[in-house]
Structures are given as structure tokens and as C-alpha cells.
Amino acid sequence: MILSRKERIKIDRVDLGTIRRASIGAVFDILSDGESVSRAKLASMSGLSLVTVGKAVELLEKAGAVVQQKEVSRAAGRRSSLCCLDRGRSMMIYDFSDARRLCTVDILTNITGNYSLDGADREEFAQISAQAFFLAASGGELIGRGLILPDGCTSDAGFERQNGGSADISESSVRVCALASAKAGERSSVYFRLDPDLRLTSCAIISDNRLCRGSTGCAGDVSGFLGVELIDAARAVCRLMDPEVMRFETPDGAARERLAESLCGCGLSAEVDVVVSDHTRAVKGMAKLLIEKWLDELCGG
Secondary structure (H helix, E strand, O other): OOOOHHHHHHHOOOOHHHOOHHHHHHHHHHHOOOOOEEHHHHHHHHOOOHHHHHHHHHHHHHOOOEEEEEOOOOOOOOOOEEEEEOOOEEEEEEEOOOOOEEEEEEOOOOEEEEEEOOOOOHHHHHHHHHHHHHHHHOOOEEEEEEEEEOOOOOOOHHHHHHHOOOOOEEEEHHHHHHHHHOOOOOOEEEEEEEOOOOOEEEEEEEEOOEEEOOOOOOOHHHHOOOOOOHHHHHHHHHHHHOOOEEEEEEOOHHHHHHHHHHHOOOOOOOEEEEEEOOHHHHHHHHHHHHHHHHHHHHOOO
16 A cells, blocks of 8 residues: 555545545645645646646645745745645665666656676575665655566565565566656557667557557557567558557667668558667656556545
């Protein structure tokens, strides 16, 4: 559970029927940038009414995620309240997708950590990952924990043994990257990760900005094309799923240029988008999942 029973009782006093989850999420997203913002500015930035913003702030404050403080001003007169995320809370992401390093990110405070795993044996790896967890969580109460796994890894059991607790969400790197890359309004997309030789190594499917496991609920719908010649695989996936967008991730800019040449004139029915590998993309995707889970529980979803 991300929220304690005591916190749930406090939240129950707020009439959730008068405020939509999307409104709460919009306010939280703005505050997650780390700035202190007045309610009036929150209303202006989100497009919500001042009343709706006030209710969203009240709910987030009762949940312990937001604090309010008076604006510092030298001028006489009434001072407005500024809202910001409670820095006494932590929502942690642990990125184990690279075998050579471990990255940690607190998405509430934007504090990051990097730990080298080069040459580490199993015992050293356990010590490094445990150290990362305890150091990262020591800054505040942990209200969410996400784990980014290497592609093809489906279990976080090793993380549980090393750190004494499971993650709230664990997903493979390619899946959270696909989620982060999906654009508003996209009906569906397929995300292919390529190696330097432009061979398919892993994939993910997004439908209505949600992760899914294939048109029939099975990841094999697309992963069965791994190892098939790139253009043939892309055409086959278009016939199978009719995605709106096919997104290809290349390891570097040179591979991106070579892929663009290969795809030119191949007649794919889907829109093509080629991106270069960026480890921050996976963190953004996991942050989206963690925040959505926290908001769902906050709103009783």
C-alpha cells in the first residue's frame, strides 16, 4: 500500500465526488516540476477553475503530498499561499536496466544517484543496490517505489531479496520507454528497440496511452517477429495490428540515419517515428506509472 490507513481516513473527509481524478493529476503534474506555485497560478497553468484547484490542493495536502506556505513579500498587505510538494516524502525509481550501473531518481525532489556496477560480483551488487535504496529513502518517507528491469526480465524477486521489500511497480525498460514516447491523442503504437546492426531486440505495445501485451493479451503478438528482417517485421506488424504509429529506438544518431534510409519508400501503413536511445526516457515512463498508481489509490480507484 502506498497510502496508510490513517491517511485514507483523512482523505475520506474530502468530497471526491466534486473533483475529478484528472484535475488532481493536473495539479500534481505542475507541482512535480519542483516550484512553489500559488493557487491562482495553478488555475492559470492547468486551465481549471480556482475552486477545483483549491479542492485538489486540499486533497493532496491531506494525503501528505503537498504543503502550503505563505509567500515571502516585503510589501504590506495580504500574502497569498504557495503550494509545493512535501520534500519529506520520496517517490523512488531504481533503474537496473543497464548491467554496468544503477541509477536512482526521487521524482518528488529530483535527487538522483548513480552507482557503478562494473566488475561487481553478486555480493557486491547486492551491497551496492541495498546502499542505493537506504541512502535514497533516508531523505523522507517513501510513498512509492518503481523498478525498471532489463528487457526480458519479468521478475523483481532479486530486488526483494536485496532490499527487503518489493516495488510497487516493476516494468522492463522497453515498456516504460514506449509509454514515455507515446504522444497525446495517439490511438495505438508499437515501440521497437534496435541494436547497432538494426536488428529488433525488444518491443512494446501502447494503446490509448496504456501499456498492453498484444492484440490478444499476449506479448508474443509482436515479439514473435524478433529476429525477422526489419522491414519484413514492420510490414507484418502493420498487417497484424494496424498501429497508428511505429516507433523505432536506435542506439545512436548514426544508426538512426541508416534506419531512416532503410525505411524510406518501404510503404508502411503506419506513421514512422525514429528516436535515439535516452535513459531518461525510461525514468519518465516509470514516473508516469508510479504517479498514476498513487493517484488511483488516493482517489479510491
